[in-house]
Amino acid sequence: MASFWEYANPRKFMATSAFLLPWTAGIAGLCLVTGLVWGFFFTPDDFRQGSTVKIIYVHVPSAIMAVNAWLMMLVASLIWVIRRHHVSALAAKAAAPVGMVFTVIALATGALWGQPMWGTWWEWDPRLTSFLILFLFYLGYMALWEAIDNPDSAADLTAVLCLVGSVFAIISRYALVFWNQGLHQGATLSLDREQNIANVFWYPLVITLAGFGFLFLALVLYRTQTEIRARRLKALIAQERMA
Amino acid sequence: MMPDLGTYAVPVLSSYGVSLILLFAVIAASIWKARRIRARLEQVESRRDRTT
Amino acid sequence: MIGLLKRDLTLAIRAGGGFGLSLAFFLIFTTLVPFGVGPQTAILSDIAPGILWLGALLACLLSLDRIFQLDWEDGTLDLIATSPVPLEGLAAMKALAHWITTGLPLVLVSPVLGLLLNLPGPGYLWLMASLVLGTPALSAIGAFGAALTVGVKRGGLLLSLLVLPLYVPTLIFGALTVARGATGQDALTPLILVGGITLGSLAILPFAAASALRVNLR
Secondary structure, three states, rough: OOHHHHHOOHHHHHHHHHHHHHHHHHHHHHHHHHHHHHHHHHOOOOOOOEHHHHHHHHHHHHHHHHHHHHHHHHHHHHHHHHHHHHHHHHHHHHHHHHHHHHHHHHHHHHHHHHHHHHOOOOOOOHHHHHHHHHHHHHHHHHHHHHOOOOHHHHHHHHHHHHHHHHHHHHHHHHHHHHHHOOOOOOOOOOOOHHHHHHHHHHHHHHHHHHHHHHHHHHHHHHHHHHHHHHHHHOOOOOOOOOO | OOOOOOHHHHHHHHHHHHHHHHHHHHHHHHHEEEEEEEEHHHHHHHHHHOOO | HHHHHHHHHHHHHHHHOOOHHHHHHHHHHHHHHHHHHHHHHHHHHHHEEEEEEHHHHHHHHHHOHHHHHHHHOOOOOHHHHHOOOHHHHHHHHHHHHHHHHHHHHHHHHHHHHHHHHOOOHHHHHHHHHHHHHHHHHHHHHHHHHHHOOOOOOOOOOHHHHHHHHHHEEEEEEEEHHHHHHHHOOOOOHHHHHHHHHHHHHHHHHHHHHHHHHHHHHH
């Protein structure tokens, strides 16, 4: 069994990700189409929320993946800081825009859901607000990557920002709960799910969740490949200039 | 075929629409960037092979 | 390290601006608010806690990019990095100097500006207490942001983008302390939380700032 750290070698990573990419992308497409079609066409209306309950199939998975994307960036940054594997830093860079898009989807669908349910597009509810702040963190992280020319310095600085940002993001999360007890419903996906959500809604939700997860994975693999190529391109151009 | 969305048709449809558009946008942006970088890399590498 | 602090303070005083500009900004900001929301004293006293905290926060933000920029440009930072003073100490001293030149004056003038915005009576004590406890966190976070962006040309805007989301918890608890104090509710809990954030920031962020400086000095 090969060690996990072998994938820190860009060549090895390129080969393995080239093999994995069609599979993850295929599974993502399959799960997304099945889950969304099932969720949209074949689920009953909720007795209280009417047909808006169908929004759950895009809202909840994107929200979960928005947070998980940041977690993945945090882990990748830690690996970069500790073990200095370039692929790890590039994977964090590649994940940020995807995570940001998930955050935007969660915010937009949340607003569209809130409008008929709570009677307002936007509510300064802790969960919504913490997603807005998460969005700002993604923006700052990506802006810092863009601003610094030297790729190694950029990787180091963004990794530090990601670590510190994570601490402050968690503090913000609890500060917001303290600040305003919101009207957002509690967690839909918890261990005691029988009380929260019926099976008819649960199965398609799990499938879309898997779809969003695999989509994230496929996009990160794909974008990391691009980043590795971009890094090589930059190095080659620099070499030509030297020669 | 179309399910009856009742009074909430607009928010439900638009939230699906927004999500799909954004997902396709990020996928398209990734593919576009990948193609561009790959083309430029091949260009530079072929130039290198010729000179060496 | 004390020498570094003294040097920074002397520079700030001799160059002028350091003390004056952020105070002037704070004053102008609070003066502009009634023009925006109207002169009704009831509304003003309702929003005064938030406005005062926001003003203090933005005034802090204004002078952040100068924390390391000047020393970076003229090479002083490289000299200090090769001296026996640890960079962590340098970052802490820079944050302290920034706090003494901007945070402390802001605390001292805040009651006067509270008067302008018709802050209710019991709020003044809480305002000063929360600012005294909270502004060091603003300076420490700001020093970290400044260390991250020191190598970026015209990094001021980027600095704000990075630092402002980190200011969220401090702002929430700080403004909440004043708002609760002004209306006679329990203000001690948020005040303690402000203190907690400050202590935590002071403990962690000099190390983060120093590691960012090391990267930028490479």
